[in-house]
Amino acid sequence: MTRGEWLGWLPAIAGYAALVVVSACLPSAFLGDDLAAYLAAGGDLLRGLPIYAGRITEQGVFLYSPVWALLFAPLSLLPTALVHGGLALLDLLCLRFLAGSWRNAGYLLLLPVVVFSVTSGNIDLLIAAAMVIAWRAAAGPLVLFAAAKIAPGFGLPLHRWREALLVALVMFAVTLPWLGLWGEWVWFLWHQPTEIGWMLPIPWWSRLPLALLLLVPRRPWTSALAAVVATPGFYWTTTVLLLAPVRLYLDRRDPRLVAATEAEWKHLGWLDRLLAPGSRRRLAELVGAHAFLPAHERGVEPRKVAESA
Secondary structure, three states: OOHHHHHHHHHHHHHHHHHHHHHHHOOOOOOOHHHHHHHHHHHHHHHOOOOOOOOOOOOOOOOOOHHHHHHHHHHOOOOHHHHHHHHHHHHHHHHHHHHOOHHHHHHHOOOHHHHHHHHOOOOHHHHHHHHHHHHHOOOHHHHHHHHHHOHHHHHOOHHHHHHHHHHHHHHHHHOHHHOHHHHHHHHHHHOOOOOOOOOOOOOHHHHHHHHHHHHOOOOHHHHHHHHHHOOOOOOHHHHHHHHHHHHHHHOOOOHHHHHHHHHHHHHOOHHHHHOOOOHHHHHHHHHOOHHHOOHHHOOOOOOOOOOOO
């Protein structure tokens, strides 16, 4: 590499060094709240103990759907350090995916919140990567994470509804032996306080209208941003989710994302049937998505075959 390229890598190397130092300084028994809750719920499920107990303000309380307790049931039998290390590696790979290069990932590791997300067993980086993947290739991973924290479901593209429904049905089917847990989960969440610890001081219900408005353009990046805004418990660590809409915005001219946006607006043909002919076109013009409509709805004439001279 040239001297300029080496100089460009220096901050990234400092970011990776910070990750190594933080990882080395953590106690061997350290677990973030999320990972501790997943493993405890998986173990309790195997032992036939209740998995929805306590208060949301208590450390290690499991808040997520029965699917995640079932997923972590076999993982709870493995050494904790192995599970923690595997999740940290997945987080790092997702960070590389979101950043676009290993050098950019190193830059992001200079941010304490990113280092914490990688080392604490947090799944927010996995959720951010799943939101990008949902628009590029497959919605399945995001459906799984929506079963954990609900709000990621805002980032699902509508034109992949069949795939999302299939994955949701499979997840529900594997939990049939523990069907009662779904009712326990809903009851548990309903009776929890809405403010937990050090959170964004803007209540969830007041952020919800903005999230719904962000869904209207049906752009990949606005849908991902809607999922971030709709997150009920928005902590300082939750800010890593913003990497998803940023990545999707930077890649908005990627042919796969353009094709996905066009498919999204094509899928909205039910608006014309439900409201009135031309409703989809008027909405597209209102939100600046006119270019993503089918050609005949944009008023574009079919190309004429040029006559040979």
